[in-house]
Amino acid sequence: MSHAKLKALVFLVAIPLGFALAVWLGRDAARYAKPDKFVRFHPGIAPESLFYPPFSTLENLALARWSPGRTLVIIGGNSILNGVGQSDQNLWSRRLQEELGERYVVVNLSFRGALPCEAGALVAETLIKRGLPVILISSTAPATVGRVAGGTYGYLYYEAQAHNRLIHHPARDANLAAWEETATPSVREQQAELRRAAALDSWFHFQALWHHIGYRYGFTTWTQVTRNRFWRPRDTILDEGTDARPLGDRFREQLDAELTITRAFSAGLAESTGPLSWRVYTPQTGLTGELIDAMFPPAVRARTIMLLNQNAPYYRSRLSPAERSRDDFVFATYEQVWRDRGVVCHSVGANFTDEDYADRTHLAPSGGRKLAQLLAEYIRQFSPP
Amino acid sequence: MNSSRIRQSGALALRLLLGLAIGVFIHYLLYRLFLPVQPFIYVAF
Numbered sequence: 001m002s003h004a005k006l007k008a009l010v011f012l013v014a015i016p017l018g019f020a021l022a023v024w025l026g027r028d029a030a031r032y033a034k035p036d037k038f039v040r041f042h043p044g045i046a047p048e049s050l051f052y053p054p055f056s057t058l059e060n061l062a063l064a065r066w067s068p069g070r071t072l073v074i075i076g077g078n079s080i081l082n083g084v085g086q087s088d089q090n091l092w093s094r095r096l097q098e099e100l101g102e103r104y105v106v107v108n109l110s111f112r113g114a115l116p117c118e119a120g121a122l123v124a125e126t127l128i129k130r131g132l133p134v135i136l137i138s139s140t141a142p143a144t145v146g147r148v149a150g151g152t153y154g155y156l157y158y159e160a161q162a163h164n165r166l167i168h169h170p171a172r173d174a175n176l177a178a179w180e181e182t183a184t185p186s187v188r189e190q191q192a193e194l195r196r197a198a199a200l201d202s203w204f205h206f207q208a209l210w211h212h213i214g215y216r217y218g219f220t221t222w223t224q225v226t227r228n229r230f231w232r233p234r235d236t237i238l239d240e241g242t243d244a245r246p247l248g249d250r251f252r253e254q255l256d257a258e259l260t261i262t263r264a265f266s267a268g269l270a271e272s273t274g275p276l277s278w279r280v281y282t283p284q285t286g287l288t289g290e291l292i293d294a295m296f297p298p299a300v301r302a303r304t305i306m307l308l309n310q311n312a313p314y315y316r317s318r319l320s321p322a323e324r325s326r327d328d329f330v331f332a333t334y335e336q337v338w339r340d341r342g343v344v345c346h347s348v349g350a351n352f353t354d355e356d357y358a359d360r361t362h363l364a365p366s367g368g369r370k371l372a373q374l375l376a377e378y379i380r381q382f383s384p385p
Numbered sequence: 386m387n388s389s390r391i392r393q394s395g396a397l398a399l400r401l402l403l404g405l406a407i408g409v410f411i412h413y414l415l416y417r418l419f420l421p422v423q424p425f426i427y428v429a430f
Contacts, residue, residue, distance in 0.1 A: 003393055011400040018408020026412070047425035079427070112427040152425040197419035210416035221417075223424050 026205025030056040033212035034064060036235055039088050040108045044237030047152050048112070049225035051214065051234055054207040055159040058109050058123045065105045072132060073106045073379060076120025077139040080309050081110040083368065085358025088239040092368025099376035111153055115146035116306065117295035118153040125300050126165040135382055136300065137375060139307040139348075142334035143269055143284050145291035149176050149191060150183075158198035159207070167297040175294035243365055244358030251314040251359065258360045262315040263323060266330035276322060278329040285337050292341045301342040305378050308334060310349030312357035344382065348374060 034057050035045055045051050066072050075081050075093055083091040093108040109120035116138040124136035148157040160166050180188055201207050215234045222230045270278040308331055331347045338345035348371060356367030363371060
């Protein structure tokens with residue numbers, strides 16, 4: 001063989017070899033890669049800055065802390081449980097860990113803007129599938145369940161599914177298929193792309209490798225959040241979440257808009273049948289129940305504590321007596337909707353004070369402490385696996 | 386003679402490294418290809 005042909009051959013063989021090397025490294029990274037000293041997903045390691053932690057990272061975070069004899073408390077849900085309004089040091093899930101002691105391992109896998117069935121809920125599902133003792137904590141508003149696919153964190157569902165991590169739950173498959181059928185062409189195309197990405201990733205492990213490199217060695221994509229030094233490894237970006245402002249500076253901004261939202265929590269969910277008497281709109285309770293059945297496999301429902309978050313008293317105290325009565329009725333009704341599906345459900349915040357809230361919906365450090373104390377009690381009451 | 390062999394080996398090593406780098410780069414492109422164009426913007430409501 002001539003030297004020129006040999007050079008060409010070496011070059012052509014090296015390309016798939018290089019690719020295979022990256023796949024091997026990615027497969028390895030999927031087994032161990034996770035953020036150091038993890039407390040919560042702050043914007044520097046979350047989709048706000050184009051960092052989409054792979055499903056394997058979430059699993060690793062939970063598995064790395066667990067040891068036999070301990071129960072994993074997986075926190076899913078949205079910005080309320082993510083601790084917006086609390087600094088890293090005053091985060092409510094740290095308090096929960098202190099309250100529960102060493103028998104439990106608290107892992108906060110909540111994301112800002114996530115639905116109760118996304119992210120942490122899927123990790124809890126995969127851990128339950130492995131037979132580990134798990135309690136899932138999640139939070140939402142009355143009548144809000146959503147779907148595991150279609151939102152910002154939908155990629156986690158497709159990844160978990162492609163890696164065969166989820167419990168077989170035909171009701172979920174059927175619900176998602178029916179939803180996709182009626183979705184717009186662009187949404188259908190987006191879901192198809194996410195499925196393709198997850199299927200390819202299950203073979204080539206590119207998400208685990210390049211997110212690990214982005215976290216540990218340097219990020220290659222400019223984002224608004226990291227604009228000045230976007231190339232910095234994400235492990236150098238600190239959690240800059242701050243505690244709630246002084247009480248005198250809270251709540252007054254956009255008071256009318258916030259009051260409108262507070263009223264809307266229950267306005268479309270019940271109708272008046274007399275003075276301070278209410279009847280629930282059954283289509284919404286029916287739809288909520290169907291989505292709970294579809295998005296949470298029975299084994300997960302049996303291990304879940306769902307929290308329905310009340311708005312801050314600053315706003316609720318400004319509602320009329322009828323509106324407050326409707327609010328109480330709707331929260332109690334939707335607690336029962338979750339309970340009827342086998343989920344432990346509690347409304348939280350009704351007896352909290354202004355001091356306990358950072359804004360209309362998020363908790364200040366004192367509210368976080370109260371939430372931790374309440375939840376620790378609920379978790380201890382929970383029947384063991 | 387020796388210097389010619391060294392040059393040939395060097396050229397082969399260069400092709401090997403270049404090929405490996407391209408293979409790794411294709412893997413990176415898969416990651417970039419599926420990265421959303423716009424980041425998620427969190428709005429509390």
